[in-house]
Amino acid sequence: MVYNDWRQSGLLRCILCGGGAEPRFGVCEGCARDLLLIETACRTCAMPLPPAPAGRSRQCPSCLSRPPACTATRCAWHYGFPVSQLIQHFKYEGDLAAGHSLATLAAETLADMAGSLDLLIPIPLHWRRYWQRGFNQAQLVAETLGNAWQLPVLTRGLRKCHASERQQSLDKKQRLRNLSGSFAVRAAVEGRRVGLVDDVITTGATMEAAAGALLEAGAAQISAIALARTP
Ligand SMILES: [Zn+2]
Ligand SMILES: [Zn+2]
Structure with a gap:
């Protein structure tokens, strides 16, 4: 490469x-x-689903039985090669060009979302991780989307209050517990339709925790947006 x-x-x-x-x-x-586009997915959590008859919007069994805080989730691609490799280079090796390319392509792929949003807020990093990495990958994605969709981006709209423990080995329920109360809202979001932006959605627990905090602060509706979704 x-x-x-x-x-x-x-x-x-x-x-x-x-x-x-x-x-x-x-x-x-x-x-x-x-790049493996996600063609059909649950409209609430973006979990890839088999194709449905045209015009029918689909939800996965888990969202039907327990509706999440995010009313919609959209991801451009499956988290597989080469998207996964580009995201790894972007996130861990500071390859901002790779991040910018993916975010610009995603802005086109997901352009139909723009009309249903008032503003974008990136998932923040805890300051310690931000300091280690030097940038917040979710912020770069949000800024690229905001630029393309002409939406304001509140880069400091959310604050990560405490560094959560490593999430990788936890299931969704454990992740949610690990994250509860970890986001503070620092922007006026009353009545606004917020697009929450991250680079990758894995279980959706981070998005759920952030969406919960924004809804508590009075946001009207939360949509989750990411470059890629793990299966
Ligand atoms: Zn090529
Ligand atoms: Zn779902």
């Missing part, structure tokens, strides 16, 4: 294959087609 900053280098090359005559947003047409 070849990684280059397609915005700064005069020579425009695809960040995935290194080729491509006219890459759009850093990815050539062929590679953009290879």
